[in-house]
Amino acid sequence: MEGILFPRGVAEGIEGLDAYRSRGGYDALGRLKELSPQDVIAKVEASGLRGRGGAGFPAGRKLALTLECPETPHYVVMNGGEDEPGSKKDRVLMENVPHLLLEGIILAAYAVRAEKAYLYINHGYEAATGAVETAMREAREAGYWGEDVAGSGFALELVTVAAPSNYVAGEDTAALEVIEGKDPLPRQKPPFPVTEGLFGKPSLVNNVETLANIAPIVARGPEWFRSFGTGDSPGTMIFSLGDEMERPGVYELPLGTPLRYLVEECGGGLKDGKRIKAILPGGPSSGFLLPDSLDLPLDHDSLREAGSSIGCGVVKLLTEDDSVVDEVARIADFFAAESCGQCPACRMETNMLAALIKKVQQGEGSDALTEQFGKVIAFNKGKGFCSLINMPGPPIESAVRLFPEEFRTAAAL
Amino acid sequence: MKRFCLVCQNVDCKSRGSEELMKELQERVAAKGLEDVEVRSYMCFGACQEGPNMVVYPDKCWYAGVKKEDVDDVVAHLAGGPHVDRLDKIDPSLKELIYQLLDTGVF
Numbered sequence: 421m422e423g424i425l426f427p428r429g430v431a432e433g434i435e436g437l438d439a440y441r442s443r444g445g446y447d448a449l450g451r452l453k454e455l456s457p458q459d460v461i462a463k464v465e466a467s468g469l470r471g472r473g474g475a476g477f478p479a480g481r482k483l484a485l486t487l488e489c490p491e492t493p494h495y496v497v498m499n500g501g502e503d504e505p506g507s508k509k510d511r512v513l514m515e516n517v518p519h520l521l522l523e524g525i526i527l528a529a530y531a532v533r534a535e536k537a538y539l540y541i542n543h544g545y546e547a548a549t550g551a552v553e554t555a556m557r558e559a560r561e562a563g564y565w566g567e568d569v570a571g572s573g574f575a576l577e578l579v580t581v582a583a584p585s586n587y588v589a590g591e592d593t594a595a596l597e598v599i600e601g602k603d604p605l606p607r608q609k610p611p612f613p614v615t616e617g618l619f620g621k622p623s624l625v626n627n628v629e630t631l632a633n634i635a636p637i638v639a640r641g642p643e644w645f646r647s648f649g650t651g652d653s654p655g656t657m658i659f660s661l662g663d664e665m666e667r668p669g670v671y672e673l674p675l676g677t678p679l680r681y682l683v684e685e686c687g688g689g690l691k692d693g694k695r696i697k698a699i700l701p702g703g704p705s706s707g708f709l710l711p712d713s714l715d716l717p718l719d720h721d722s723l724r725e726a727g728s729s730i731g732c733g734v735v736k737l738l739t740e741d742d743s744v745v746d747e748v749a750r751i752a753d754f755f756a757a758e759s760c761g762q763c764p765a766c767r768m769e770t771n772m773l774a775a776l777i778k779k780v781q782q783g784e785g786s787d788a789l790t791e792q793f794g795k796v797i798a799f800n801k802g803k804g805f806c807s808l809i810n811m812p813g814p815p816i817e818s819a820v821r822l823f824p825e826e827f828r829t830a831a832a833l
Numbered sequence: 834m835k836r837f838c839l840v841c842q843n844v845d846c847k848s849r850g851s852e853e854l855m856k857e858l859q860e861r862v863a864a865k866g867l868e869d870v871e872v873r874s875y876m877c878f879g880a881c882q883e884g885p886n887m888v889v890y891p892d893k894c895w896y897a898g899v900k901k902e903d904v905d906d907v908v909a910h911l912a913g914g915p916h917v918d919r920l921d922k923i924d925p926s927l928k929e930l931i932y933q934l935l936d937t938g939v940f
Binding site: 772791796 | 843844845876877878879881882927930933934936937938939
């Protein structure tokens with residue numbers, strides 16, 4: 421299937437400068453002299469691209485908000501922290517199509533009048549860092565960034581920064597802290613990075629995949645981009661499938677593709693022909709779905725209406741042999757361990773939820789105990805600097821709702 | 834029946850002196866020979882701005898903002914004396930949430 425990011429929808433090895441150029445790569449930068457920053461933003465706005473880091477914020481709007489800020493300088497940050505368990509898409513993009521990504525970063529920097537872009541990359545991603553740095557050298561020699569970007573007179577510096585691999589280090593303001601040489605702790609918002617970001621200056625912080633979409637949008641136009649996906653979720657998205665599948669890996673699919681296509685046609689179903697018990701369609705902070713949801717379209721609104729979320733496209737399946745309670749316990753322990761500890765309510769909530777689910781696992785549960793999950797979640801909702809405090813809620817509350825028997829069985833063991 | 838004096842040891846309460854408070858309470862309870870009372874730590878009661886927080890359970894009595902000079906009265910209560918009204922200032926809805934958690938055995 422044709423893709424926007426990968427020509428055939430799947431990664432096919434490292435694409436060098438010549439190969440990228442042969443599919444129209446850097447054509448958009450070649451036309452920079454004819455394009456104002458506002459023109460670039462108008463194309464991204466018209467494309468309807470939504471951020472691919474999990475929140476789905478309109479990408480064009482974010483560009484416009486950053487450009488509008490009078491304070492200078494402006495910065496761009498590519499967020500390649502990718503700490504979401506099971507997510508591989510950013511790594512695969514950096515490793516395989518680094519020039520596509522660089523062109524997007526350069527166009528975004530031009531659009532917001534940034535003088536410097538930081539490429540924040542998970543420090544465990546050695547191959548990805550190497551591929552990006554090689555591409556940076558090639559692009560610099562070709563005149564695509566530096567003192568005079570593609571003869572447009574616009575100057576841009578690019579630099580890579582190693583990202584710590586703990587979960588909150590991938591939060592956008594924590595990334596800014598790291599780039600400033602500090603510990604990876606999220607900042608209180610507002611102010612948002614668009615007005616007060618890196619070194620207190622207006623900053624565009626975008627996920628790797630979001631930036632990778634910019635060059636194709638500018639080169640081939642918003643209408644072409646909108647020929648993929650749905651009205652509210654245009655374009656494609658890269659989905660990550662894990663080792664429970666026959667064919668794990670990353671697959672680029674138009675948004676709105678039925679979940680069944682990803683699971684059966686791309687992933688080949690569960691290993692050993694096992695039956696699906698439950699689906700987490702958007703990573704550990706999304707709500708569980710039942711197998712009867714397989715015909716849901718994979719897009720932001722459809723999944724939200726179904727009580728879950730698309731997140732950053734990490735689709736995990738539980739098999740008939742898996743315990744939902746054990747999976748929820750892993751999720752609760754993960755968030756308790758990854759809470760940075762800055763916000764009291766987050767510490768209380770994540771530790772309390774982990775303690776509650778442990779009780780269920782140990783057979784000390786009860787209906788009264790099960791009821792406490794929702795109460796603890798509701799009490800702490802929104803009381804943190806970042807969204808981690810809201811993350812354990814959807815998987816835990818959906819698990820309790822969809823698998824009450826399992827909670828009772830686990831409690832009775 | 835065994836009674837617990839649960840003293841929050843999360844970061845905020847600790848920064849307000851809950852570690853020393855717990856130690857002091859343990860020593861005083863031992864010195865007084867209150868064998869049915871166990872003073873122990875608790876992960877968090879969610880009232881971080883009001884700390885140090887402690888809950889006497891199953892009495893369901895919550896003392897907030899407990900200082901060194903309050904220890905005499907708290908120990909007196911643990912020994913069967915009167916409830917320390919001035920330290921009882923937590924919102925009833927939060928009390929209800931935490932008491933339910935304690936009732937379900939989350940210690």
